[in-house]
Amino acid sequence: MDAIWKIGCNKADHYPTLNRPIDADVAIIGAGITGLTTAERLADTGLRVVVIEALTVGNGCTGGSTGNLYSIMATGLAPLRKKWGDDMVRKIVTSRAQAIDYIEEAVERFGIDCQFHRRPLYRIVTTQDKKTIKTLDAEHEAMVVAGLKVDTIENSPLPFSMEQGLKIEGQAQFNPLSYVHGLAKAISQRGVEIYEHSPVRNIDYDQGLIETDTAHVSAKHIVHATHTPKGISLLQTMLLPSREYGVSAKINSDAYPNGIFFVHDPFHSIRSYQHENEQYVMLIGEQHKTGEGDSNNAHFNNLRDYMGSHFEVTDYCHQWSNQQYSPADSLPYIGKLHGQDRAYLATGFSGDGLVWGTLAGHIIGDLIIGRENPWHEPFDARRFTPAKSAMKWVEENASVSKSLFKDYLGTEKLKEIEEIGLGQGKVVTAEGEKLAIYRDETGKLSVLSAVCPHMMCLVHWNGAEASWDCPCHGSRFDLEGEVIEGPSFHPLAKRDQPS
Ligand SMILES: Cc1cc2nc3c(=O)[nH]c(=O)nc-3n(C[C@H](O)[C@H](O)[C@H](O)COP(=O)(O)OP(=O)(O)OC[C@H]3O[C@@H](n4cnc5c(N)ncnc54)[C@H](O)[C@@H]3O)c2cc1C
Incomplete structure (x- = not known):
């Protein structure tokens, strides 16, 4: 389930596991683009900065992204303009363009080999559906209002026909995994300490104490660069976790x-990637809420069908899935955590977070050293925007409650656990407890509690990725119960096989 980026990615440096107590000025949890950019901004300030990563550098959402860098937003500027007004879309585009400039400059300054190139972005409509075409017109207007130079195009640069299209120049693409590997190397050479395989299990904000399985770190400032904040936070009710799928093929x-091609038929994102003499195409789509759907493999098949009918495919080579968190009022949350003056977070990036994460690194870095940042106010994580969030609030909370009650009342009461097939998982009720049971290819059962330790919802089986996914706030767990991602600090509890 690896994304394509490992092809052609420079060999990553390895960083030690945290195994001794540390007294730091800044502890950054998470070594994706957000955490590493924050660390880079603080590297020469004289502060002791440590980055603590549960897995390895870049192996969260950053390493499974599409590597597109654009100043607009994938879901469009027009809905934001309608909700927030002209001034906000100008701020979004200006701040995001500055973040892309920073990435370009960092690539140059640190000599990072990550295939960074300036590229055009196309938004293309392939259907005659009037509503879709009207949406493209509104998008064109919003782009112009935001100060972008937009060209309309008559013919599709892709090998299939289109109805209408827009093009903006000066956007960019790179290999995101190579970029963060390069960034990690550069900052560790400048004194930032990076620890891998060190999942944070608890944070005591009053004491400024972070605990991993093997050590603890005390820190004056704690940054959640974990894609969604860890632990229980009001903010979690403002985020909608969803999964999206990717396939790549040699063509x-x-x-x-x-x-960068955003194609509306419905929405697919398409880009190419070249390694040695091979030409690859990547196709992303099939978004759905995390924990929903019984047959996630169907999403890969749908993407393959689409790819096969639009390109001359010689070989499918990669498929992967990745998670995103959509914010209730459509803007990312960046800044201080509610009620915790020493804690910072950056989340709600939707599918646009390589750029938001870079901007977040600047904002949080400046907050820590007490420097004004012009972009903090519009994206402040402590903002209260009920009028702009109202519908999402209602939908999201209704969906969490629905998951809680439906799952607790309605899981299957399997008398015969033998019904679970090889390589399958199922949540069952046995001896009064909800259990997440998986049977491996040799027939061996692994039994875990199905109760997500984050907020007690029940996990669902994700057959495409062999994981247990929580539909409430997006925590995901592997077959051993260990946290893959999401807000839960703790793994699913292990249980004995029911008799
Ligand atoms: C399919 C898909 C394609 C995308 N493509 C693009 C794109 O082309 N352009 C774009 O701008 N955005 C894209 N995005 C969004 C973007 O990839 C993310 O928003 C961005 O990478 C988030 O970066 P991050 O550093 O905040 O999080 P991550 O990269 O997820 O990093 C968070 C890190 O925190 C670590 N962590 C979590 N819990 C703990 C813990 N308890 N202790 C220690 N460490 C922990 C994780 O292991 C992880 O490494 C895409 C998203 C999806 C789903």
Whole structure:
């Protein structure tokens, strides 16, 4: 289930596990683009900065992203303009363009080999559906209001026809995994300490204490650069976790157009990637709420069908899935955690977080050293925007309650656990307890509590990725119960096989 980026990615440096107590000025939890950019901003300030990563550098959402860098937003500027007004779309585009400039400058300054290139972005409509075309017109207007130079295009640069299209120049693409590996190397050479395989299990904000399985760190400032904040936070009710799928294939063409392609038919994101003499195409789509759907493999099949009908595929090579968190009022949350003056967070990036994460690194870095940052106010994590969030609030809370009650009342009461097939998982009720049971290919059962330790919802089986996913706030667990991602600090509890 690896994304394509490991092809052609420079060998990563390895960092030690945290195994001794540390007294730091700043502890950053998470070594994705957000955590590493924050650390880079603080690297020469004289502060002792440590980055603590549960897995390895870049192996969260950053390493499974599409590597597109654009100043607009994938879901469009027009809905934001309607909700927030002209001034806000100008702020979004200006701040995001500055973040892309920073990435370009960092690539140059640190000599990071990550195939960074300036590329155009295309938004293309392939259907005659009037509503879709009207949406593209509104998007065109919003882009112009935001100060972008937009060209309308008559012909599709892709090998299939289109109805209408827009093009903006000066956007960018890179290999996101190579970029964060390069960033990690550069900051560790400048004194930032990075620890891998060190999941944080608890934070005591009053004491400024972070605990991992093997050691603890005391810190004056604690940064949640974990994609969604760890632990229980009011903010979690403002975020909608969803999964999106990607496939990549070698194609039989040496003239594939470079660029970022957002195609509305419905929405797919397409880009190319070149390694040695091979030309790859990546296709992303099939978004759905985390924990929903019985047959997640169908999403990969749908993408393959789409790819096969639009490109001359010679070989499918990768497929992967990745998570995103959509914010209730459509803007990311960056800044201080509610009620905790020493804690910072950055979340709600939707599918646009390589750029938001970079901007967040600047904002949080400046907050820590007490420097004004012009972009803090619009994206402040402590903002209260009920009028702009109202519908999402209601939908999200209704969906969490629905998951809680439906799951607790309605899980299958399997008398015969033998019904679980090889390589399958199921939540069952046995001896009055909800259990997440998986049977491996040899027939061996692994039994875990199905109760997510975060807020006690029940996990669902995700057959495509062999994981247990929580539909409430997006925590995901592997077959051993260990946390893969999401707000839960703790693994699913192990249980004995029911008799
Ligand atoms: C399919 C898909 C494609 C995308 N493509 C793009 C794109 O082309 N352009 C774009 O701008 N955005 C894209 N995004 C969004 C973007 O990838 C993310 O928003 C961004 O990478 C988030 O970066 P991050 O550093 O905040 O989080 P992550 O990269 O997820 O990093 C968080 C890190 O925290 C670690 N962590 C979590 N819990 C703990 C713990 N308890 N202790 C220690 N460490 C912990 C994780 O292991 C992880 O490494 C895409 C998203 C999806 C789903």
